[in-house]
Amino acid sequence: MLTRALALSGLIVTASVGSAAAANVCGADVEVQPGDTLSSIATRCEVTEGLLLRANPRIDGSADLRAGQTLSLTGPMDKLKSMATSAGEGLSQAADNVGSQVKSSVEGFLGDNPQLQSNIRDLGTRLGLSEGEQPAxxxxxxxxxxxxxxxxxxxxxxxxxxxxxxxxxxxxxxxxxxxxxxxxxxxxxxxxxxxxxxxxxxxxxxxxxxxxxxxxxxxxxxxxxxx
Structure with a gap:
C-alpha cells in the first residue's frame, strides 16, 4: 500500500511540474494549424513535445493532430489525479480477486473482468484491427x-x-x-x-x-x- 501511494504521489508531482512549465507564449491552449507537427507547436509555444503528449492523452503523434482542433498546454490535473486513483484501486482490486477467482481458461478470466476485455479490444482497434478479424x-x-x-x-x-x-x-x-x-x-x-x-x-x-x-x-x- 505504501509503495502504491508513493507511486501515485510521483505521478501527481510530475504532472504538477509539467503544468507549471506550461506558462508559455501561447497561453493555456493552442489551435492546430494545417501542416503542424508536435515539434512545430512545441517550438511556437515554447513547451516540450512531452508536455503536449501528457496534456492531450488522445494524441500519440503528429499524425493524430487535426487542423482546427485545440490542444491543451496545461493538462487536466483533476482528471489526471482521478485516473491515477482509479488505476491504483483497480489494480489493487484485481490483485485481490486473482487468488480466489482464477479460472482454468483465459476466456473465463476475461469474462470476469469485462473492463480488461474492453481495454484489449480498444488496443486492437488502435493497432488498426477490426475486432481482431483482419488488419485495416x-x-x-x-x-x-x-x-x-x-x-x-x-x-x-x-x-x-x-x-x-x-x-x-x-x-x-x-x-x-x-x-x-x-x-x-x-x-x-x-x-x-x-x-x-x-x-x-x-x-x-x-x-x-x-x-x-x-x-x-x-x-x-x-x-x-x-x-
Whole structure:
C-alpha cells in the first residue's frame, strides 16, 4: 500500500511540474494549424513535445493532430489525479480477486473482468484491427491523384457501422478533414473525396479515422501530381 501511494504521489508531482512549465507564449491552449507537427507547436509555444503528449492523452503523434482542433498546454490535473486513483484501486482490486477467482481458461478470466476485455479490444482497434478479424487496409483510385482531383477511397477491416472522418495532409503532420462517412456493417468503406487544390506538400496521405481519434487507418502516401 505504501509503495502504491508513493507511486501515485510521483505521478501527481510530475504532472504538477509539467503544468507549471506550461506558462508559455501561447497561453493555456493552442489551435492546430494545417501542416503542424508536435515539434512545430512545441517550438511556437515554447513547451516540450512531452508536455503536449501528457496534456492531450488522445494524441500519440503528429499524425493524430487535426487542423482546427485545440490542444491543451496545461493538462487536466483533476482528471489526471482521478485516473491515477482509479488505476491504483483497480489494480489493487484485481490483485485481490486473482487468488480466489482464477479460472482454468483465459476466456473465463476475461469474462470476469469485462473492463480488461474492453481495454484489449480498444488496443486492437488502435493497432488498426477490426475486432481482431483482419488488419485495416486503405487504398486510393487513382493511387497518385492530382491536387484538386476526386479520388475514390476504399477501405476494409475497419470497425463496423461507425461514423468516420476522412482526412488528408502531409505524412506525420496535422490532417485536414476532407469528408465524413460511415463504415458498413461489414467494416468496409468506399467514398469519393475531392482533394484540396492548394496542397502545399509534395507528399500527401489520406487517412480514415474515428471521430474521437481513438483509431486511424492510413493509405500509402503519394507524390502529388501538379500537372
Amino acid at each position: 487496409d486503405v487504398s486510393l483510385d487513382p493511387a497518385s491523384p492530382a491536387a484538386g482531383a476526386t479520388v475514390t477511397v476504399s477501405a476494409t477491416g475497419l470497425p463496423k457501422d461507425q461514423p468516420v472522418i476522412i482526412g488528408g495532409g502531409g505524412p506525420g503532420s496535422a490532417f485536414v478533414e476532407l469528408d465524413q462517412a460511415r463504415t458498413t456493417p461489414e467494416g468496409t468503406l468506399q467514398a469519393a473525396v475531392r482533394l484540396p487544390t492548394d496542397i502545399a506538400t509534395d507528399r500527401y496521405q489520406i487517412s480514415v479515422r474515428s471521430e474521437d481519434g481513438s483509431w486511424k487507418a492510413e493509405a500509402p502516401a503519394f507524390i502529388v501530381d501538379r500537372q
